[in-house]
Amino acid sequence: MAADQWEIVVVRHGTRHARRSDVYMNYGFYGEADDDFTVDYYLWVLRNGEQIIHVDTGYSQAGAAKRGRTVLIDPLEALRRLGASAESGNPLVVTHAHYDHIGNVAAFANSPIYMSGAELEFWTSDIATRPLFSHYGDQDEIADLLAAEHEGRLVAFSGRLELSPGVELIEIGGHTPGELVVSVQTRAGEIILAGDAAHFREELDRDMLFQSMADVxxxxxxxxxxxxxxxxxxxxxxxxxxxxxxxxxxxxxxxxAAVAGRAP
Incomplete structure:
Protein backbone atom coordinates (compact mmCIF):
# COMPACT_ATOMS: atom_id res chain seq x y z
CA MET A 1 0.00 0.00 0.00
CA ALA A 2 1.17 3.55 -0.71
CA ALA A 3 2.44 5.22 2.45
CA ASP A 4 0.34 8.34 1.95
CA GLN A 5 -2.98 6.60 1.27
CA TRP A 6 -4.16 6.24 4.86
CA GLU A 7 -7.39 7.69 6.15
CA ILE A 8 -8.53 7.91 9.77
CA VAL A 9 -11.99 7.08 11.05
CA VAL A 10 -12.65 9.07 14.22
CA VAL A 11 -15.29 7.27 16.32
CA ARG A 12 -17.01 9.04 19.21
CA HIS A 13 -18.28 6.34 21.55
CA GLY A 14 -18.94 8.26 24.77
CA THR A 15 -19.43 11.61 26.42
CA ARG A 16 -19.40 13.35 29.78
CA HIS A 17 -20.99 16.55 31.01
CA ALA A 18 -18.56 18.32 33.35
CA ARG A 19 -17.38 21.72 34.51
CA ARG A 20 -14.28 23.51 33.30
CA SER A 21 -12.85 23.24 36.80
CA ASP A 22 -13.27 19.46 36.56
CA VAL A 23 -11.04 19.13 33.51
CA TYR A 24 -8.30 21.77 33.78
CA MET A 25 -5.52 21.57 36.33
CA ASN A 26 -5.67 24.32 38.98
CA TYR A 27 -8.41 26.07 37.03
CA GLY A 28 -8.61 28.87 39.59
CA PHE A 29 -5.15 30.05 38.52
CA TYR A 30 -6.62 31.38 35.24
CA GLY A 31 -8.97 33.81 36.99
CA GLU A 32 -11.93 32.79 34.83
CA ALA A 33 -15.50 31.96 35.75
CA ASP A 34 -16.40 28.28 35.82
CA ASP A 35 -18.76 26.94 33.16
CA ASP A 36 -20.22 23.78 31.69
CA PHE A 37 -17.89 21.63 29.63
CA THR A 38 -18.32 18.56 27.42
CA VAL A 39 -15.71 15.82 27.25
CA ASP A 40 -16.09 13.36 24.38
CA TYR A 41 -14.42 9.95 24.15
CA TYR A 42 -12.95 8.54 20.97
CA LEU A 43 -11.17 5.65 19.36
CA TRP A 44 -9.56 5.73 15.93
CA VAL A 45 -9.25 3.32 13.02
CA LEU A 46 -6.58 3.77 10.34
CA ARG A 47 -7.43 2.39 6.89
CA ASN A 48 -5.30 1.93 3.79
CA GLY A 49 -7.06 -0.31 1.29
CA GLU A 50 -7.59 -3.60 3.12
CA GLN A 51 -5.05 -2.74 5.81
CA ILE A 52 -6.47 -1.67 9.19
CA ILE A 53 -4.74 -0.42 12.33
CA HIS A 54 -6.67 0.23 15.54
CA VAL A 55 -5.66 3.09 17.84
CA ASP A 56 -7.07 2.59 21.36
CA THR A 57 -10.20 0.67 22.31
CA GLY A 58 -12.41 3.10 24.22
CA TYR A 59 -13.90 2.37 27.61
CA SER A 60 -15.83 -0.73 28.60
CA GLN A 61 -19.40 -0.73 29.90
CA ALA A 62 -18.05 -1.46 33.37
CA GLY A 63 -15.49 1.33 33.17
CA ALA A 64 -18.17 3.79 32.09
CA ALA A 65 -20.55 2.77 34.87
CA LYS A 66 -17.84 2.99 37.53
CA ARG A 67 -17.01 6.59 36.61
CA GLY A 68 -20.41 7.91 35.49
CA ARG A 69 -19.57 8.16 31.78
CA THR A 70 -22.24 8.00 29.07
CA VAL A 71 -21.98 5.29 26.42
CA LEU A 72 -23.17 6.62 23.05
CA ILE A 73 -22.31 3.42 21.22
CA ASP A 74 -20.47 0.36 22.46
CA PRO A 75 -16.93 0.57 21.02
CA LEU A 76 -16.93 -3.07 19.91
CA GLU A 77 -20.29 -2.63 18.18
CA ALA A 78 -18.97 0.49 16.46
CA LEU A 79 -16.01 -1.48 15.11
CA ARG A 80 -18.30 -4.26 13.87
CA ARG A 81 -20.43 -1.71 12.01
CA LEU A 82 -17.26 -0.30 10.50
CA GLY A 83 -16.18 -3.72 9.27
CA ALA A 84 -13.14 -3.69 11.54
CA SER A 85 -14.11 -6.05 14.34
CA ALA A 86 -11.81 -6.57 17.30
CA GLU A 87 -11.54 -10.28 16.54
CA SER A 88 -9.99 -9.74 13.09
CA GLY A 89 -6.39 -9.66 14.34
CA ASN A 90 -5.51 -6.19 13.06
CA PRO A 91 -2.68 -4.39 14.89
CA LEU A 92 -3.68 -2.37 17.93
CA VAL A 93 -1.86 0.72 19.18
CA VAL A 94 -2.32 1.71 22.83
CA THR A 95 -1.53 5.42 23.17
CA HIS A 96 -1.62 5.05 26.97
CA ALA A 97 -3.14 2.70 29.51
CA HIS A 98 -6.02 4.72 30.97
CA TYR A 99 -9.42 3.04 31.32
CA ASP A 100 -10.94 4.98 28.41
CA HIS A 101 -8.21 3.85 26.02
CA ILE A 102 -7.80 0.15 26.92
CA GLY A 103 -11.28 -0.77 28.14
CA ASN A 104 -11.86 -3.48 25.53
CA VAL A 105 -8.35 -4.85 25.02
CA ALA A 106 -9.41 -8.39 25.95
CA ALA A 107 -11.60 -8.50 22.82
CA PHE A 108 -8.49 -8.01 20.64
CA ALA A 109 -7.28 -11.51 21.46
CA ASN A 110 -5.74 -12.08 18.01
CA SER A 111 -4.05 -8.71 17.60
CA PRO A 112 -0.43 -7.67 18.06
CA ILE A 113 -0.41 -4.76 20.50
CA TYR A 114 2.04 -1.87 20.38
CA MET A 115 2.69 0.45 23.32
CA SER A 116 5.46 2.24 25.17
CA GLY A 117 7.61 0.12 27.45
CA ALA A 118 7.69 2.97 29.98
CA GLU A 119 3.89 2.96 29.99
CA LEU A 120 3.65 -0.75 30.69
CA GLU A 121 6.32 -0.53 33.38
CA PHE A 122 4.49 2.32 35.12
CA TRP A 123 1.09 0.63 35.20
CA THR A 124 2.57 -2.56 36.61
CA SER A 125 4.35 -0.68 39.42
CA ASP A 126 3.11 0.10 42.92
CA ILE A 127 2.71 3.79 42.01
CA ALA A 128 -0.10 2.92 39.61
CA THR A 129 -2.32 1.93 42.53
CA ARG A 130 -1.99 5.29 44.33
CA PRO A 131 -5.25 7.31 44.31
CA LEU A 132 -4.11 10.08 41.93
CA PHE A 133 -3.37 7.47 39.27
CA SER A 134 -5.70 4.57 40.05
CA HIS A 135 -8.84 6.56 39.16
CA TYR A 136 -7.71 6.45 35.54
CA GLY A 137 -6.30 2.95 35.64
CA ASP A 138 -7.91 -0.46 35.89
CA GLN A 139 -5.84 -3.37 37.08
CA ASP A 140 -8.06 -5.93 35.34
CA GLU A 141 -7.42 -4.18 32.03
CA ILE A 142 -3.70 -3.97 32.77
CA ALA A 143 -3.88 -7.72 33.36
CA ASP A 144 -5.26 -8.07 29.82
CA LEU A 145 -2.16 -6.29 28.49
CA LEU A 146 0.08 -8.56 30.55
CA ALA A 147 -1.74 -11.60 29.17
CA ALA A 148 -0.99 -10.35 25.65
CA GLU A 149 2.65 -9.90 26.65
CA HIS A 150 2.73 -13.46 28.01
CA GLU A 151 1.33 -14.70 24.69
CA GLY A 152 4.05 -12.84 22.79
CA ARG A 153 1.59 -10.41 21.17
CA LEU A 154 2.67 -7.21 22.94
CA VAL A 155 5.48 -5.11 21.52
CA ALA A 156 6.83 -2.62 24.06
CA PHE A 157 9.20 -0.05 22.59
CA SER A 158 10.81 3.29 23.39
CA GLY A 159 11.32 6.35 21.23
CA ARG A 160 9.87 5.91 17.76
CA LEU A 161 8.50 2.96 15.82
CA GLU A 162 7.42 2.80 12.17
CA LEU A 163 4.45 0.46 12.45
CA SER A 164 3.73 0.52 8.72
CA PRO A 165 4.83 2.78 5.86
CA GLY A 166 3.11 6.07 6.60
CA VAL A 167 2.32 5.28 10.25
CA GLU A 168 4.82 6.20 12.98
CA LEU A 169 4.40 5.86 16.74
CA ILE A 170 6.18 8.54 18.78
CA GLU A 171 6.70 8.32 22.55
CA ILE A 172 6.09 11.79 24.00
CA GLY A 173 5.17 11.29 27.68
CA GLY A 174 3.70 13.95 29.92
CA HIS A 175 0.09 12.91 30.49
CA THR A 176 1.39 9.44 31.32
CA PRO A 177 5.01 8.22 31.38
CA GLY A 178 4.74 6.56 27.98
CA GLU A 179 2.03 8.56 26.21
CA LEU A 180 2.21 8.02 22.44
CA VAL A 181 1.19 10.17 19.52
CA VAL A 182 0.59 8.64 16.08
CA SER A 183 1.76 10.30 12.88
CA VAL A 184 -0.26 9.24 9.83
CA GLN A 185 0.47 10.15 6.21
CA THR A 186 -2.75 10.71 4.26
CA ARG A 187 -3.85 12.12 0.90
CA ALA A 188 -4.61 15.36 2.75
CA GLY A 189 -1.15 15.48 4.36
CA GLU A 190 0.20 14.46 7.74
CA ILE A 191 -2.28 13.97 10.56
CA ILE A 192 -1.12 13.51 14.14
CA LEU A 193 -3.36 11.69 16.58
CA ALA A 194 -2.37 13.44 19.79
CA GLY A 195 -3.93 10.84 22.07
CA ASP A 196 -4.08 12.58 25.42
CA ALA A 197 -0.91 14.60 24.91
CA ALA A 198 -3.59 17.19 24.06
CA HIS A 199 -7.08 16.39 25.28
CA PHE A 200 -8.69 19.55 23.91
CA ARG A 201 -7.88 22.18 21.32
CA GLU A 202 -7.89 24.75 24.11
CA GLU A 203 -4.90 23.00 25.63
CA LEU A 204 -2.97 23.71 22.45
CA ASP A 205 -4.33 27.20 21.93
CA ARG A 206 -4.01 28.46 25.52
CA ASP A 207 -1.38 26.25 27.19
CA MET A 208 -3.97 24.88 29.64
CA LEU A 209 -3.20 21.43 31.02
CA PHE A 210 -5.69 18.68 31.75
CA GLN A 211 -6.24 18.10 35.45
CA SER A 212 -4.29 14.82 35.56
CA MET A 213 -0.72 14.89 34.27
CA ALA A 214 1.96 12.47 35.45
CA ASP A 215 4.78 14.86 34.51
CA VAL A 216 3.75 18.52 34.34
CA ALA A 257 -17.94 8.91 13.24
CA ALA A 258 -16.12 11.05 10.71
CA VAL A 259 -13.28 10.43 8.27
CA ALA A 260 -10.06 12.47 8.25
CA GLY A 261 -7.35 12.37 5.61
CA ARG A 262 -9.29 12.19 2.39
CA ALA A 263 -8.02 14.41 -0.40
CA PRO A 264 -9.70 17.83 -0.55
Whole structure:
Protein backbone atom coordinates (compact mmCIF):
# COMPACT_ATOMS: atom_id res chain seq x y z
CA MET A 1 0.00 0.00 0.00
CA ALA A 2 1.17 3.55 -0.71
CA ALA A 3 2.44 5.22 2.45
CA ASP A 4 0.34 8.34 1.95
CA GLN A 5 -2.98 6.60 1.27
CA TRP A 6 -4.16 6.24 4.86
CA GLU A 7 -7.39 7.69 6.15
CA ILE A 8 -8.53 7.91 9.77
CA VAL A 9 -11.99 7.08 11.05
CA VAL A 10 -12.65 9.07 14.22
CA VAL A 11 -15.29 7.27 16.32
CA ARG A 12 -17.01 9.04 19.21
CA HIS A 13 -18.28 6.34 21.55
CA GLY A 14 -18.94 8.26 24.77
CA THR A 15 -19.43 11.61 26.42
CA ARG A 16 -19.40 13.35 29.78
CA HIS A 17 -20.99 16.55 31.01
CA ALA A 18 -18.56 18.32 33.35
CA ARG A 19 -17.38 21.72 34.51
CA ARG A 20 -14.28 23.51 33.30
CA SER A 21 -12.85 23.24 36.80
CA ASP A 22 -13.27 19.46 36.56
CA VAL A 23 -11.04 19.13 33.51
CA TYR A 24 -8.30 21.77 33.78
CA MET A 25 -5.52 21.57 36.33
CA ASN A 26 -5.67 24.32 38.98
CA TYR A 27 -8.41 26.07 37.03
CA GLY A 28 -8.61 28.87 39.59
CA PHE A 29 -5.15 30.05 38.52
CA TYR A 30 -6.62 31.38 35.24
CA GLY A 31 -8.97 33.81 36.99
CA GLU A 32 -11.93 32.79 34.83
CA ALA A 33 -15.50 31.96 35.75
CA ASP A 34 -16.40 28.28 35.82
CA ASP A 35 -18.76 26.94 33.16
CA ASP A 36 -20.22 23.78 31.69
CA PHE A 37 -17.89 21.63 29.63
CA THR A 38 -18.32 18.56 27.42
CA VAL A 39 -15.71 15.82 27.25
CA ASP A 40 -16.09 13.36 24.38
CA TYR A 41 -14.42 9.95 24.15
CA TYR A 42 -12.95 8.54 20.97
CA LEU A 43 -11.17 5.65 19.36
CA TRP A 44 -9.56 5.73 15.93
CA VAL A 45 -9.25 3.32 13.02
CA LEU A 46 -6.58 3.77 10.34
CA ARG A 47 -7.43 2.39 6.89
CA ASN A 48 -5.30 1.93 3.79
CA GLY A 49 -7.06 -0.31 1.29
CA GLU A 50 -7.59 -3.60 3.12
CA GLN A 51 -5.05 -2.74 5.81
CA ILE A 52 -6.47 -1.67 9.19
CA ILE A 53 -4.74 -0.42 12.33
CA HIS A 54 -6.67 0.23 15.54
CA VAL A 55 -5.66 3.09 17.84
CA ASP A 56 -7.07 2.59 21.36
CA THR A 57 -10.20 0.67 22.31
CA GLY A 58 -12.41 3.10 24.22
CA TYR A 59 -13.90 2.37 27.61
CA SER A 60 -15.83 -0.73 28.60
CA GLN A 61 -19.40 -0.73 29.90
CA ALA A 62 -18.05 -1.46 33.37
CA GLY A 63 -15.49 1.33 33.17
CA ALA A 64 -18.17 3.79 32.09
CA ALA A 65 -20.55 2.77 34.87
CA LYS A 66 -17.84 2.99 37.53
CA ARG A 67 -17.01 6.59 36.61
CA GLY A 68 -20.41 7.91 35.49
CA ARG A 69 -19.57 8.16 31.78
CA THR A 70 -22.24 8.00 29.07
CA VAL A 71 -21.98 5.29 26.42
CA LEU A 72 -23.17 6.62 23.05
CA ILE A 73 -22.31 3.42 21.22
CA ASP A 74 -20.47 0.36 22.46
CA PRO A 75 -16.93 0.57 21.02
CA LEU A 76 -16.93 -3.07 19.91
CA GLU A 77 -20.29 -2.63 18.18
CA ALA A 78 -18.97 0.49 16.46
CA LEU A 79 -16.01 -1.48 15.11
CA ARG A 80 -18.30 -4.26 13.87
CA ARG A 81 -20.43 -1.71 12.01
CA LEU A 82 -17.26 -0.30 10.50
CA GLY A 83 -16.18 -3.72 9.27
CA ALA A 84 -13.14 -3.69 11.54
CA SER A 85 -14.11 -6.05 14.34
CA ALA A 86 -11.81 -6.57 17.30
CA GLU A 87 -11.54 -10.28 16.54
CA SER A 88 -9.99 -9.74 13.09
CA GLY A 89 -6.39 -9.66 14.34
CA ASN A 90 -5.51 -6.19 13.06
CA PRO A 91 -2.68 -4.39 14.89
CA LEU A 92 -3.68 -2.37 17.93
CA VAL A 93 -1.86 0.72 19.18
CA VAL A 94 -2.32 1.71 22.83
CA THR A 95 -1.53 5.42 23.17
CA HIS A 96 -1.62 5.05 26.97
CA ALA A 97 -3.14 2.70 29.51
CA HIS A 98 -6.02 4.72 30.97
CA TYR A 99 -9.42 3.04 31.32
CA ASP A 100 -10.94 4.98 28.41
CA HIS A 101 -8.21 3.85 26.02
CA ILE A 102 -7.80 0.15 26.92
CA GLY A 103 -11.28 -0.77 28.14
CA ASN A 104 -11.86 -3.48 25.53
CA VAL A 105 -8.35 -4.85 25.02
CA ALA A 106 -9.41 -8.39 25.95
CA ALA A 107 -11.60 -8.50 22.82
CA PHE A 108 -8.49 -8.01 20.64
CA ALA A 109 -7.28 -11.51 21.46
CA ASN A 110 -5.74 -12.08 18.01
CA SER A 111 -4.05 -8.71 17.60
CA PRO A 112 -0.43 -7.67 18.06
CA ILE A 113 -0.41 -4.76 20.50
CA TYR A 114 2.04 -1.87 20.38
CA MET A 115 2.69 0.45 23.32
CA SER A 116 5.46 2.24 25.17
CA GLY A 117 7.61 0.12 27.45
CA ALA A 118 7.69 2.97 29.98
CA GLU A 119 3.89 2.96 29.99
CA LEU A 120 3.65 -0.75 30.69
CA GLU A 121 6.32 -0.53 33.38
CA PHE A 122 4.49 2.32 35.12
CA TRP A 123 1.09 0.63 35.20
CA THR A 124 2.57 -2.56 36.61
CA SER A 125 4.35 -0.68 39.42
CA ASP A 126 3.11 0.10 42.92
CA ILE A 127 2.71 3.79 42.01
CA ALA A 128 -0.10 2.92 39.61
CA THR A 129 -2.32 1.93 42.53
CA ARG A 130 -1.99 5.29 44.33
CA PRO A 131 -5.25 7.31 44.31
CA LEU A 132 -4.11 10.08 41.93
CA PHE A 133 -3.37 7.47 39.27
CA SER A 134 -5.70 4.57 40.05
CA HIS A 135 -8.84 6.56 39.16
CA TYR A 136 -7.71 6.45 35.54
CA GLY A 137 -6.30 2.95 35.64
CA ASP A 138 -7.91 -0.46 35.89
CA GLN A 139 -5.84 -3.37 37.08
CA ASP A 140 -8.06 -5.93 35.34
CA GLU A 141 -7.42 -4.18 32.03
CA ILE A 142 -3.70 -3.97 32.77
CA ALA A 143 -3.88 -7.72 33.36
CA ASP A 144 -5.26 -8.07 29.82
CA LEU A 145 -2.16 -6.29 28.49
CA LEU A 146 0.08 -8.56 30.55
CA ALA A 147 -1.74 -11.60 29.17
CA ALA A 148 -0.99 -10.35 25.65
CA GLU A 149 2.65 -9.90 26.65
CA HIS A 150 2.73 -13.46 28.01
CA GLU A 151 1.33 -14.70 24.69
CA GLY A 152 4.05 -12.84 22.79
CA ARG A 153 1.59 -10.41 21.17
CA LEU A 154 2.67 -7.21 22.94
CA VAL A 155 5.48 -5.11 21.52
CA ALA A 156 6.83 -2.62 24.06
CA PHE A 157 9.20 -0.05 22.59
CA SER A 158 10.81 3.29 23.39
CA GLY A 159 11.32 6.35 21.23
CA ARG A 160 9.87 5.91 17.76
CA LEU A 161 8.50 2.96 15.82
CA GLU A 162 7.42 2.80 12.17
CA LEU A 163 4.45 0.46 12.45
CA SER A 164 3.73 0.52 8.72
CA PRO A 165 4.83 2.78 5.86
CA GLY A 166 3.11 6.07 6.60
CA VAL A 167 2.32 5.28 10.25
CA GLU A 168 4.82 6.20 12.98
CA LEU A 169 4.40 5.86 16.74
CA ILE A 170 6.18 8.54 18.78
CA GLU A 171 6.70 8.32 22.55
CA ILE A 172 6.09 11.79 24.00
CA GLY A 173 5.17 11.29 27.68
CA GLY A 174 3.70 13.95 29.92
CA HIS A 175 0.09 12.91 30.49
CA THR A 176 1.39 9.44 31.32
CA PRO A 177 5.01 8.22 31.38
CA GLY A 178 4.74 6.56 27.98
CA GLU A 179 2.03 8.56 26.21
CA LEU A 180 2.21 8.02 22.44
CA VAL A 181 1.19 10.17 19.52
CA VAL A 182 0.59 8.64 16.08
CA SER A 183 1.76 10.30 12.88
CA VAL A 184 -0.26 9.24 9.83
CA GLN A 185 0.47 10.15 6.21
CA THR A 186 -2.75 10.71 4.26
CA ARG A 187 -3.85 12.12 0.90
CA ALA A 188 -4.61 15.36 2.75
CA GLY A 189 -1.15 15.48 4.36
CA GLU A 190 0.20 14.46 7.74
CA ILE A 191 -2.28 13.97 10.56
CA ILE A 192 -1.12 13.51 14.14
CA LEU A 193 -3.36 11.69 16.58
CA ALA A 194 -2.37 13.44 19.79
CA GLY A 195 -3.93 10.84 22.07
CA ASP A 196 -4.08 12.58 25.42
CA ALA A 197 -0.91 14.60 24.91
CA ALA A 198 -3.59 17.19 24.06
CA HIS A 199 -7.08 16.39 25.28
CA PHE A 200 -8.69 19.55 23.91
CA ARG A 201 -7.88 22.18 21.32
CA GLU A 202 -7.89 24.75 24.11
CA GLU A 203 -4.90 23.00 25.63
CA LEU A 204 -2.97 23.71 22.45
CA ASP A 205 -4.33 27.20 21.93
CA ARG A 206 -4.01 28.46 25.52
CA ASP A 207 -1.38 26.25 27.19
CA MET A 208 -3.97 24.88 29.64
CA LEU A 209 -3.20 21.43 31.02
CA PHE A 210 -5.69 18.68 31.75
CA GLN A 211 -6.24 18.10 35.45
CA SER A 212 -4.29 14.82 35.56
CA MET A 213 -0.72 14.89 34.27
CA ALA A 214 1.96 12.47 35.45
CA ASP A 215 4.78 14.86 34.51
CA VAL A 216 3.75 18.52 34.34
CA UNK A 217 6.94 19.91 32.72
CA UNK A 218 6.92 17.18 30.08
CA UNK A 219 3.22 17.84 29.44
CA UNK A 220 4.09 21.41 28.48
CA UNK A 221 6.93 20.15 26.29
CA UNK A 222 4.52 17.77 24.57
CA UNK A 223 2.21 20.67 23.75
CA UNK A 224 5.20 22.63 22.45
CA UNK A 225 6.15 19.72 20.21
CA UNK A 226 2.64 19.35 18.84
CA UNK A 227 2.47 23.08 18.07
CA UNK A 228 5.83 22.86 16.30
CA UNK A 229 4.38 20.39 13.77
CA UNK A 230 3.07 23.25 11.67
CA UNK A 231 2.45 21.20 8.52
CA UNK A 232 0.36 18.58 10.32
CA UNK A 233 -3.29 18.45 11.28
CA UNK A 234 -3.61 17.64 15.00
CA UNK A 235 -6.53 15.55 16.24
CA UNK A 236 -6.97 15.81 20.00
CA UNK A 237 -8.05 13.05 22.33
CA UNK A 238 -11.28 14.41 23.82
CA UNK A 239 -12.35 17.70 22.22
CA UNK A 240 -16.11 17.78 21.65
CA UNK A 241 -15.64 19.45 18.27
CA UNK A 242 -13.46 16.85 16.58
CA UNK A 243 -16.18 15.14 14.52
CA UNK A 244 -17.31 18.48 13.13
CA UNK A 245 -13.89 19.08 11.57
CA UNK A 246 -14.03 16.13 9.20
CA UNK A 247 -16.26 14.32 6.70
CA UNK A 248 -19.23 12.68 8.46
CA UNK A 249 -19.47 8.93 8.02
CA UNK A 250 -22.81 7.81 6.63
CA UNK A 251 -24.52 4.49 7.15
CA UNK A 252 -24.44 2.43 10.32
CA UNK A 253 -22.15 4.86 12.14
CA UNK A 254 -23.88 8.08 11.09
CA UNK A 255 -23.64 10.58 13.93
CA UNK A 256 -20.88 8.63 15.64
CA ALA A 257 -17.94 8.91 13.24
CA ALA A 258 -16.12 11.05 10.71
CA VAL A 259 -13.28 10.43 8.27
CA ALA A 260 -10.06 12.47 8.25
CA GLY A 261 -7.35 12.37 5.61
CA ARG A 262 -9.29 12.19 2.39
CA ALA A 263 -8.02 14.41 -0.40
CA PRO A 264 -9.70 17.83 -0.55
Missing amino acids: PQSYRALDWLRSQTDACIITGHDAGELDRFTPLDGALAGH
